[in-house]
Amino acid sequence: MQTKRMTFPGRWLPYALLAPQVIVTLIFFIWPSLQALYMSLLREDAFGLNTSFVGLANFRRLFADTYYLDSLSVTAVFAIGTTLLSMSAALLLATTVNRMLRSRNGYTTLLVWPYAIAPAIAGVLWWFIFNPSIGIVPYVLEMLGYRWNHRTSGTDAMALVIIAAAWKQIAYNFLFFLAGLQSIPQSLIEAAAIDGAGPVKRFWTIVFPLLTPTTFFLMVVNVVYAMFDTFGVIHATTQGGPAQATNILVYKVYADGFVGLNLGSSAAQSVILMAIVVALTVVQFRFIERRVNY
Amino acid sequence: MASIRIEGLEKTYPGGVKAVKGIDLEVADGEFVVLVGPSGCGKSTLLRMVAGLETISAGALHIGERRVNELEPAQRDIAMVFQNYALYPHMTVFDNLAYGLKNRGFKRDEIRRRVEAAATMLEIEAFLPRKPRQLSGGQRQRVAMGRALVREPAAFLFDEPLSNLDAKLRVQMRVEIKKLQRRLKTTSLYVTHDQLEAMTLADRLVVLNDGRIEQVGTPMEIYARPASLFVATFIGSPAMNLIPLDYLHTNGGGDTATALLHDLPEGTDIVGIRPDDLHMRAPSEPHLVVESTLELFEAAGAESHLYVCLAGSDQPTVIRTAGQPPVAEGETLRFYVTRDALHPFNRESGKRIGDHG
Amino acid sequence: MVEHRPLSQLAAHLILIAGVALVLFPVYIAIVASTQAPGEFLRGTLPLVPGGHALENYRAMWESGLSRAGAPPVGQMLFNSLVMALAITLGKLAISLLSAFAIVYFRFPFRLFFFWLIFVTLMLPVEVRIIPTFQVVADLGMLNSFAGLSIPLIASATATFLFRQFFMTVPEELLEAARVDGAGPLKFFKDILLPLSVTNIAALFVILFIYGWNQYLWPLLITTDSDYYTVVMGIQRMTTAADGDPQWHLVMAAVVMAALPPVLVILFMQRLFVKGLTETEK
Numbered sequence: 001m002q003t004k005r006m007t008f009p010g011r012w013l014p015y016a017l018l019a020p021q022v023i024v025t026l027i028f029f030i031w032p033s034l035q036a037l038y039m040s041l042l043r044e045d046a047f048g049l050n051t052s053f054v055g056l057a058n059f060r061r062l063f064a065d066t067y068y069l070d071s072l073s074v075t076a077v078f079a080i081g082t083t084l085l086s087m088s089a090a091l092l093l094a095t096t097v098n099r100m101l102r103s104r105n106g107y108t109t110l111l112v113w114p115y116a117i118a119p120a121i122a123g124v125l126w127w128f129i130f131n132p133s134i135g136i137v138p139y140v141l142e143m144l145g146y147r148w149n150h151r152t153s154g155t156d157a158m159a160l161v162i163i164a165a166a167w168k169q170i171a172y173n174f175l176f177f178l179a180g181l182q183s184i185p186q187s188l189i190e191a192a193a194i195d196g197a198g199p200v201k202r203f204w205t206i207v208f209p210l211l212t213p214t215t216f217f218l219m220v221v222n223v224v225y226a227m228f229d230t231f232g233v234i235h236a237t238t239q240g241g242p243a244q245a246t247n248i249l250v251y252k253v254y255a256d257g258f259v260g261l262n263l264g265s266s267a268a269q270s271v272i273l274m275a276i277v278v279a280l281t282v283v284q285f286r287f288i289e290r291r292v293n294y
Numbered sequence: 295m296a297s298i299r300i301e302g303l304e305k306t307y308p309g310g311v312k313a314v315k316g317i318d319l320e321v322a323d324g325e326f327v328v329l330v331g332p333s334g335c336g337k338s339t340l341l342r343m344v345a346g347l348e349t350i351s352a353g354a355l356h357i358g359e360r361r362v363n364e365l366e367p368a369q370r371d372i373a374m375v376f377q378n379y380a381l382y383p384h385m386t387v388f389d390n391l392a393y394g395l396k397n398r399g400f401k402r403d404e405i406r407r408r409v410e411a412a413a414t415m416l417e418i419e420a421f422l423p424r425k426p427r428q429l430s431g432g433q434r435q436r437v438a439m440g441r442a443l444v445r446e447p448a449a450f451l452f453d454e455p456l457s458n459l460d461a462k463l464r465v466q467m468r469v470e471i472k473k474l475q476r477r478l479k480t481t482s483l484y485v486t487h488d489q490l491e492a493m494t495l496a497d498r499l500v501v502l503n504d505g506r507i508e509q510v511g512t513p514m515e516i517y518a519r520p521a522s523l524f525v526a527t528f529i530g531s532p533a534m535n536l537i538p539l540d541y542l543h544t545n546g547g548g549d550t551a552t553a554l555l556h557d558l559p560e561g562t563d564i565v566g567i568r569p570d571d572l573h574m575r576a577p578s579e580p581h582l583v584v585e586s587t588l589e590l591f592e593a594a595g596a597e598s599h600l601y602v603c604l605a606g607s608d609q610p611t612v613i614r615t616a617g618q619p620p621v622a623e624g625e626t627l628r629f630y631v632t633r634d635a636l637h638p639f640n641r642e643s644g645k646r647i648g649d650h651g
Numbered sequence: 652m653v654e655h656r657p658l659s660q661l662a663a664h665l666i667l668i669a670g671v672a673l674v675l676f677p678v679y680i681a682i683v684a685s686t687q688a689p690g691e692f693l694r695g696t697l698p699l700v701p702g703g704h705a706l707e708n709y710r711a712m713w714e715s716g717l718s719r720a721g722a723p724p725v726g727q728m729l730f731n732s733l734v735m736a737l738a739i740t741l742g743k744l745a746i747s748l749l750s751a752f753a754i755v756y757f758r759f760p761f762r763l764f765f766f767w768l769i770f771v772t773l774m775l776p777v778e779v780r781i782i783p784t785f786q787v788v789a790d791l792g793m794l795n796s797f798a799g800l801s802i803p804l805i806a807s808a809t810a811t812f813l814f815r816q817f818f819m820t821v822p823e824e825l826l827e828a829a830r831v832d833g834a835g836p837l838k839f840f841k842d843i844l845l846p847l848s849v850t851n852i853a854a855l856f857v858i859l860f861i862y863g864w865n866q867y868l869w870p871l872l873i874t875t876d877s878d879y880y881t882v883v884m885g886i887q888r889m890t891t892a893a894d895g896d897p898q899w900h901l902v903m904a905a906v907v908m909a910a911l912p913p914v915l916v917i918l919f920m921q922r923l924f925v926k927g928l929t930e931t932e933k
Contacts, residue, residue, distance in 0.1 A: 003754075003755055003756065003757070003758055003762075004756055004823055004826060005823050006348075006823065006826060006827060007756055007757050007758045008757055008835075008836040008839075010757055010759075011759075013753075013757070014753040014757035014762075015753075015759070017749040017750065017752055017757075018749070018750050018753045018754075020746040020749065021746040021747070021749070021750040021806055021807075021811065022765060024802065024803070024805055025768055025769060025771075025806045026768075027787060027791075027803075028784060028787060028788075028802075028803040028804075028806065029771070029775050029780075030768070030771070030775075031783075031787060032780045032783035032784040032786075032787055033775050033780050035780075035786070035787075036779075036780050036782070036783050039782075039783065089670070092670070093670045096663045096666045096667050096670075099663050100663065100667075103667075107667050107671065108921075109918065110671045110674070111674055112917065112921070113914050113917050113918060114674055115861070115917060116861050116865075116910065116913035116914040116916065116917045117865075117910050117913070117914070118864070118865035118867060118909070118910075118913075119865070119867065120865075120867045120883055120884070120886070120887055121883060121886065121906055121909060121910055124890055124906060125678070125680070125681055125906065127890070128677075128680065128681070128684065128899060128902075128903065129676075129677055129680055131899075134899070135697070136680065136699070167674070171674075172928070175925060176929065199659070228776050228778045228779070229778075231778055231867065231868050232867035232868065232883070232887075235867070235868075235871070235887065236867075236886070236887045236890065250778045250779070253779070254868070257781060258781060258782065258785075258872070263782060266781075267782065270779050270780055270782075270783075273778070273779040274774065274775065274779050274780070277774045277775070277776065277779060278774045281773060345827075346830075346831075347830070347831075367827070367830045367831045368830060368832065368833035368834075372831070373831065374827070374828070374831050376824045376827065376828060377824070378822065378824055379824075380822065380824030380827065382825065382828075382842075382843060384843075384846040384849075385846075393829075393832050393842070394832035394833055397832055397833035397834055397838065398833055441828075441832075
């Protein structure tokens with residue numbers, strides 16, 4: 001990795017400059033992660049009096065546990081649903097805004113601010129709107145003949161948390177799509193128009209392929225978001241229910257460890273989550289390398 | 295004021311690449327020395343070693359009486375003008391000039407006095423409250439000069455300071471730098487790849503090639519007696535023509551030519567002739583005659599360049615002549631060269647062969 | 652776009668207006684709800700126009716909170732959130748600037764090792780190591796304190812990388828000129844590098860402030876004393892009131908107050924926000 005051509009001399013100064021970051025990292029990141037690794041190999045008895053080394057037993061138990069396997073598939077549905085909904089809405093809005101000249105900045109301002117809303121608050125907002133007894137949406141749905149109740153229907157609950165999580169993320173995707181669109185040279189669009197391609201054809205044959213790097217990047221970011229940053233959405237609304245229908249992995253780690261006090265299992269779940277983050281980070285960085293050459 | 299003494303200076307980069315391969319040079323107090331050479335010849339590295347921006351791998355460097363090999367740039371009592379000016383973009387022109395003085399603990403009044411004096415000298419008083427981005431290229435160049443001036447250092451180091459300016463400004467600033475240096479008499483070491491800039495500025499010129507000194511001398515000495523084929527082609531524009539001796543023996547114009555060429559020192563096998571020294575009219579003294587075909591005629595106002603191909607060979611040759619001679623492309627032309635215009639070289643060693651007086 | 656057909660232009664505006672409406676809808680509902688009288692919700696559906704009780708609802712929440720649900724006054728929680736967000740933001744900026752400076756402007760043994768150490772934090776979000784991190788903070792006696800709320804979150808690989816990228820684009824000659832001018836490392840950092848980084852610092856400030864303000868899981872874990880509740884997590888307490896339905900008119904007043912500061916930051920610093928967002932993710 002590069003430095004400047006000329007650097008400062010200094011024996012202890014660089015270490016002093018790095019010290020705050022490194023100390024915080026070691027105490028609050030590295031050490032707890034190692035602890036999680038260690039704890040994932042132990043089992044505590046019900047009273048927390050005895051711990052014994054059990055090897056990979058916690059992991060084996062997890063993968064035999066239907067609740068955990070359900071949680072995996074729930075997470076997959078949630079992540080894919082959130083990503084698809086949020087990205088397609090954002091792409092539609094970004095391509096439309098990109099056609100505007102004078103009103104572009106106005107619309108952008110109106111569309112980006114939900115980025116500032118915390119996931120937990122987004123959850124509460126939609127929880128309220130979908131409230132089965134006083135919410136406005138169930139009222140409308142009822143007129144259409146659908147009885148909405150996310151307290152009893154797993155499907156309704158999943159739909160609710162997906163909408164809340166996707167709503168908050170539209171702003172982010174919108175900004176990146178807009179930046180991607182603006183980096184496509186206008187001359188390419190004009191050349192395609194001269195070649196006889198109409199607006200729809202131009203979008204699917206020219207614009208969308210050129211947006212591929214942005215799309216791929218956003219897919220990874222959105223999956224990471226849906227898997228790890230949406231704890232608040234779940235915790236503030238469904239709390240994993242009804243009947244585990246929205247019990248995504250990060251929520252389950254918290255619930256099993258912090259509420260259920262099953263430390264070994266929670267630690268093993270942590271380790272699996274870490275492996276997922278590492279994999280996603282690697283994918284993301286591999287992709288960035290390729291983007292440079294695009 | 296001080297001299298700069300460079301003894302056996304070498305620079306080896308980690309990885310083993312040698313950029314400077316043993317340089318000995320003394321810059322006298324008040325002298326203006328220009329380092330010139332093609333890119334990659336080590337001239338900038340040498341300058342940066344003098345400045346303290348590169349470590350010295352071997353050799354000794356003295357500024358004045360002090361050995362400064364291990365000193366920080368700031369302790370060497372030098373000032374430097376950078377190629378891209380390196381002005382601090384967030385500071386006003388005044389603060390740019392004052393920064394070095396502040397760091398050295400000068401009193402506020404003294405700083406103000408010096409900055410204003412330098413600004414007056416460079417005619418940039420009006421820009422003192424501005425930021426660098428509000429200035430034109432030429433004005434930034436002056437500020438960069440000013441930053442060196444206020445320090446009143448033992449030596450100025452210039453790293454291609456004019457290469458970012460357009461042609462017209464470059465000539466103008468060149469003249470100003472020369473005038474300024476005459477007035478201040480500060481020892482100066484100046485790096486450029488532009489041979490015209492080098493010729494016009496230097497008291498003494500140092501031609502570098504591949505990390506070594508090719509030749510040191512006044513610009514006119516070097517122009518008149520280039521010590522090697524490299525210097526011969528590098529200094530002077532258009533470049534010196536190099537013609538094999540054999541060709542001149544057979545095509546140089548008979549007995550006069552044979553006698554004249556016989557006079558060249560032992561070992562000569564290639565002969566350099568400046569484009570100015572190929573004349574279109576026969577001189578009275580003994581001379582060579584060469585025949586050629588005009589391939590391209592270039593009128594450049596006061597002078598013209600004739601690109602010809604020597605008869606019976608594919609040797610391209612350039613002639614520079616005053617005015618605009620009445621010639622047409624494709625025409626056969628005859629040129630005359632006297633003995634003192636011939637520069638004898640040996641192809642193998644690449645060196646000039648010691649010639650008579 | 653190439654064609655300028657009025658009809659398609661109209662359609663585009665309609666799409667955007669629908670999008671904006673959808674984006675604004677939940678917040679509009681929240682504002683409407685926060686202006687209603689308590690009894691309004693018992694009558695079935697929610698009204699769609701604001702009521703006249705805004706002032707009393709907001710004042711009640713600001714001053715006394717929802718004691719029945721164990722939530723302290725919103726004014727106090729907002730203050731806690733502000734302290735936490737600022738501490739996280741300033742802490743991240745400070746230690747990232749220093750680390751990036753060390754990594755770019757010095758050569759020293761184990762430089763690469765430290766770089767990777769910082770990099771690895773990207774892969775360890777707090778959500779995946781909840782319990783052991785909680786234990787560390789508990790062992791250090793940092794539960795229920797502002798130090799505990801902020802310090803464990805101030806390591807930042809993203810900010811360090813951003814500053815590293817930026818420092819790499821600062822011309823070499825500025826450093827050289829500064830050294831010829833007699834500036835040592837700390838002087839160079841203070842006089843040259845920091846002033847040049849102002850725009851980047853400001854852009855990152857916006858992003859990090861929002862990140863800090865919106866922290867949820869962490870304050871939930873380490874605060875049991877309601878004096879240290881932050882507003883984002885406090886709202887969750889209000890919605891899970893023990894007896895019956897939450898008092899939505901009051902909860903929504905709190906929601907509006909909790910969302911307002913970060914939204915204002917984005918609206919007033921939109922240019923810096925966009926810059927910060929798009930550049931930190933590269």
